[in-house]
Amino acid sequence: MSGVLRRGSLSFDLNKGRGTSEANLYGGYRETKPAPGTPEISVIALDFRRYSDDLKKVVAAPAPSAAGEPPQDPTRHNPPTDLSQDVDSDVISNFLGHYTRWSFLWTFLLCLFQLPTTFHLFMFVFQTAPKDFWCAQPANLQQMNLSEWRNLSQTADGCLLLDVDYTQLILEDGKLTNWPANASDLGYRQCQDFEFSDNEALTLVQEFELVCGRDILSLVETCFLVGAAAGAVLSGWISDRFGRRHTLMAFVTIQSVFGGILAFSTSVAMFMSLRVIIGFASMTVTVVSFVLVVELVSGKWRTIIGILNILPVAITYVLASGLAYLIRDWRILQLVISWPWLIMLSIWFWLPESPRWLLAQGRLDELCGLIERAAKTNGTSGTLPHNYRKTLEAAVPRAVQPQPEANSEEVMGASGSPSAAQLDTHRSGHVNPLLVVFGAKYWRTTCLTLIIWLTLIIIYFGLTLHLSNLGGNIYINNAVAGTIEAVSICTSILVVLKAGIRRSLIGYMLLPGICCLATNLATSQTGVIALATIAKCLIGANNAIIPTYTAMQYPTMVRNFGVGMGNLASGIGLILVPFLWHLERIDALLPLNVMGVCGLIGAIAICLMKDVN
Template sequence: MPSLDDILENVGEFGRFQKQTFFILCLLSAAFTPVYVGVVFFGFIPEHRCVSPGVAELSQRCGWSLEEQLNHTVPEWGSHGAGFGSRCRRDAGGLNATGVRRYEVDWNATGVSCTDPLGSLGGNWSTVPLGSCQDGWVYDSPGTSLVTEFNLVCEDSWKLDLFQSSVNAGFLIGSINIGYIADRFGRKFCLLSTILANAVCGILLAFVPTYLWIVILRFLQGLVSKGCWTAGYILVTEVVGPTYRRMVGILYQMAFSVGLLVFDAVAYAIPQWRWLQLTVPLPSCFFLLYYWCLPESPRWLMSQGKNDKAMKIVSDIAKKNRKQMPSHLEDIKFEEEDSGKQSPSFLDLVRTPQMRKNTFILMYNWFTSSVLYQGLIMHMGLAAGNMYLDFLYSALVEFPAAFIIITTIDRVGRRYPWAAANLVAGAACLVTALVPEDIHWLKVIAACIGRMGITMAFEMVCFVNTELYPTYIRNLGVVVCSSLCDVGGVIVPFIVYRLVEVWQDLPLVVFTVLGLIAGGLVLLLPETKGRVLPETVEDVENFHGRSAAKAKKIYLHVQTSEVAHD
């Protein structure tokens, strides 16, 4: 009995129907960008300082420029420049104070000198006592962010970490639940319901007045948004033929990179975070029109025994692709595969040596890919350069990353390009950390190389994961391993935003260690290029043995037979 892939070879594997579906789902992939990396613009941390009563009046009387005012009235301004972390460190006396420090003097006192104000008040910068900020903050920024609206600095800076961690926690919980909905009620229903929920949460985020509600809605948005992106990925790969399946999967992820460029431009045009938050979910409202544009997955319909509906969609594919449905396929009936196969178990992932090694290495690489990818984006938002240009440069390098993957995986294989991508990402992070701040252009180049490397690693772990597990446990293996991606997303804001208070580039050192270890571990995995997908645990265990060569011979024999048959 022919499979759906056999039918698609006759009615078109990637014809006009599939191209239309692919294009509209790529729009959905691009719209996921603000949810995943929006913290860069929603939560950017501008230069800030403590409000000191009387300073403005004194500055006006003395005719100081802004820089003169800051040098005279802000502790250590000239010594730490733009580094915001030092605003919140302990003073020289070792007091356990975490707020921004200010001079404990009365700037409204009479007789304050304009040339040496601290000296005229009976001291100097090293002897005047420092106190915590009690009168608010001043932010040097033309726009607004979560940080400026809710004062998420110093003792409250952890709340920005929580803002990003909450959406990743939603990813972690939602991916499993949304996956169940997609398998139980269909890809199209799952897609439309999550689009609606994501749009509602995104719009409400722009209006809620309190930080608590922002975190709650951010979590709810995470619950549905990644599942929405995943449902689109599943649908687009299920309606194309096997020849194009990997290519459309990679290009679907590349559409996310296009979304990065668009989001950067929109954020530049709209520097107020609430207006930006209101703008980015609006396309999701138009995505509800997909009800009339998108088909249900014929594979899912077949798995549910809805053969008539599945064949109706196949007929639509043939008509749209201007192909003629072969007469012997028009009345075909699909039967579900024998359900007496082995049931998947979590223990099967670690029961045998090779399965256990694959599982732990894949889990670590999912974790590392998430930490480095999100971490580099967050760290870039804290750099001293132009945030929008740096974001643009680092987004552009994702396109050559996808091109390198497409051109190497079927020629060189998976393992060596994947390992090299991790090693390059780790090494580039170290170079970025060691380059002095005054050579900003070189730091940007090194960071972009790191971003390209981790983008390659992230995209490769997605499909290599499916090639290392037997059929009956493949879906469970991907769900379990990829869950570490969201665990990494929960942790990475605390790694970045806490460690920069110790040293601006300390997070990059952590990323270096993680990336280099990931690259080394990948080399311990078997090469899957040119191999048939494993069907049993025994196939996985024998990947490195003599049976691996046998599997390759079987694969080549089948390919040769197909060519001869054609």
């Protein structure tokens, strides 16, 4: 094989013109020679441009022409596309293509995994929707006018009740008798039972009476987010160790089963415990499905598909608003968003593993089977080279290649125990991803990524989960915001095409921050809601782009862990979001001001991201 084998890591090539579509959509992803001391776990690519006859489609020599006729140009017959000549290709894309019929099928199905995850996160907004409440009327005063009862017996917030023996009161002909003359001097006591408005809609707050002194909604919400933070990091290690396919489907099962069990919670403690498990599973599904999607395609399609993979999130906001409006019982609603998704398990057997992960692990038998099935689906089985397995064998990282047997003196020490060399070889099969992402080459990128994801999530979910805090109809506001965000995500592809992925991220981080700060200048609540909705839609586009941008920073064997580190920061941000809105007790616009500052900090962090040539 005359192709030149080169090993390298993900980097950004700024030599290509910024204004070209290829450079902007591709994000500058290139394979370069690693710096000295870099662990050899990087993505592998083959430079087939040096006339590799093994993989190039050899064009037959032109037949002799008749006398006097010029020889025919073999290139005029539109030969099949030769990806070995494409600078965006790696060893996998030369056999699978950048984006084919097979890739479209599986990236579309994998995008659907974002739906149940978003349902479990976002439906909590409707399951705990605020309701008007008051101290319950005693049995002997049920016929009393509600307004009169509230004005006469309790404080304005509905938490304290006048310390009166209500069993001695008598209601006759709408008039209350035996009311103590000194009632105002008797003081107040805590309400033991509550009544709520809109009895047709049963929420978690109403069933467990999470009001007044028992208002622990922020803590209940945090349980899911703590699980999500843990899943953000551990999911990366699990899928890097055991593969994307089985990790994804196993946690989809956990998510659906425990999500259904949640609907039968008998106490707040049970609800909170199950939410931790569901949060862990949901974040794992989010991270692993995204990484699998971007590893099934290559070239500029990684950016396009990576962004479109987040589109179902915005669509789910609209669907969730409609479902919550139609189904007002939180238990039935929980069942609807959980158990139907068990149907996704039907594709477990056919779901492909990440071909790049298989190559990085040296599992060539599975990889070859995957390539042949993909070629059959694409109708390109006839163009698959007979000796392509040799090319793959040459591209397997040394760390996972079979080691030749050493002499007995080298393998066993004097005491009969394995030597240090043998132990190092045994351990080399799986590199510690934490040492890589915080190693000399990636520590700066990782630290800036943590800052970017943290500030992004504080803005995005601060507005997404608490848009109702600003007033208005909770169903209409979230449906409109979800629709606009979906359009914003689709539009962001064109923005990335024109401005480049890094410049787009800066704009989509800076503008939401300015919108949040501009709420201080709004003269009405409608203006505040409008600016917050615009900020949410713009930051939603950033939320769609940032996973792809992060995935481009790390090599295959730690890419999932690298994205997981970003999700760790997002998990911390998610935990802070419920408590951020407690600041509105000091000033109604203080939470939005904090988000505005986060937008400025995030934009600066993106500007400081180092492009590796």
